């Protein structure tokens with residue numbers, strides 16, 4: 001492996017990271033980075049503020065992926081009913097599914113942490129939170145954010161966002177038969193989401209969405225000293 005000296009984009013200190021790592025945090029100024037190829041790229045970070053008085057047991061990292069996708073790219077079966085064997089072209093299609101909207105953009109929350117089963121755990125959490133959160137009330141990232149949990153960079157998140165979007169569309173509307181889209185990517189931010197331990201699960205502190213603790217891929221590296 002080629003050894004590169006990666007430097008913090010904010011303060012210039014050497015970054016303790018290996019090109020195999022997806023993400024790294026500067027040990028000096030704590031600025032977040034992702035490792036793309038042999039470069040360190042600064043990451044925009046924020047946290048979702050927990051409700052007042054709620055104790056945070058665990059922060060989990062999610063990518064907030066913002067994009068634009070044309071609704072015309074979604075192909076539907078025409079509406080039909082048992083009383084009307086032929087499609088009725090006069091019935092307008094239902095509204096397209098609405099992922100988290102930020103201004104005119106669309107956005108999804110894609111887990112940046114690893115799980116034992118992406119479709120069951122990551123996608124469910126991403127869909128549930130994306131469908132409920134209004135994108136507001138962001139606060140600075142927590143100082144104790146568990147960076148070693150980050151397994152996926154923003155390019156991975158861009159790859160997963162269309163998977164989540166397809167799942168979201170299919171979950172809400174059974175008549176969608178074709179979904180071809182080329183999202184126009186706008187930006188990605190790393191969002192730390194607050195959870196409380198609840199038995200075998202972590203429960204998100206805003207909406208009560210749960211994820212099995214055993215499904216979260218464990219920290220591959222020793223915790224920061």
Ligand SMILES: [Zn+2]
Pocket residue numbers: 008009010011012013026027028029030031
């Ligand atoms: Zn730094």
